[in-house]
Amino acid sequence: MDDTFPMDDLDRRIVLATQAGLPLVPRPYLALAEQLGVTEAEVRQRLARLLAAGAIRRIGAVPNHYAIGYTANGMSVWQIDPTVIDAVGARVGGLQSVTHCYRRPDHPPAWPYNLFAMVHGKSRAEVEAEVGRVATLIQAEFPGALGARDILFSTRILKKTGLRLGE
């Protein structure tokens, strides 16, 4: 695992206080500071440090994909020759249509796929067409590297709470 950010007690309390969201008041960092018994400047500095360290990816709006028209969510999965998978992953992960791209272990024979690329689209046909273009690109640039592939469309969100640290 990469280096982890050494979170102290105040960092942890800031995570707990903001994991459900930032207060919707004119001075949200002051509201947090009052809740935590520290200064507003301290809260702002801690958040800046967590951002700089990559412990916070970003602060902002987290949209419900379905609400903004991205109703088709296809998890494309690929069986890629392990000797070139990192080059293929870097290429696929850099594509505009791919929001997440990971190498993961396969579980043969039930699951032969070792590369996962999430493709969001406004229709199933749009996602299928895009995944087809990705397949063509892999075959052209990495001849012989692609085995089986599939797309797993989501049919229902069963739960979506995001990360929750315990109290």
Place this chain on the structure above:
Amino acid sequence: MADAVEQAKPFRRAALAPAREPDELDRRIINALQGDFPLSPEPYAEAAARLGISEAELLARLQSLLDDRILTRFGPMFQIERLGGAFCLAAMAVPEAEFERVAEQVNALPQVAHNYAREHAFNMWFVLATETPEGIDAAVQAIEAATGYPVYPFPKEKEYFVEMKLQA
């Protein structure tokens, strides 16, 4: 029991569905506020000025976007691995007749951050988020014990790119 589960299903779906279509201002707010939120003392006023609206209007819109489930959250997105914790994608192949029961049992674990039904023999895909890497194995074992079905963990071996910004 089966009846109760059947009746609960449409309610849970409705609870996650957005209550309205985003309008033009909603879309501008969503596109503008997916990152770089100011750390200044009055960040909403600063963000509102960039959008050409008042601070009060931005605050009211954000509340409405959350109430209507167009946004799932507004705030920091934590990278739990950098904080010493762990994420792991995992899947199960669950017979259709058992699907709702197993979904309830899986969702009951606080370590399950989200869970999606997908069209495949592996038809249930969820993300485990735990405060320690060891917590993942414990959660996998707890789910297998509770449901009676094997869990296939898909830990991330390498991340090639992550850019979770969508144009509204």
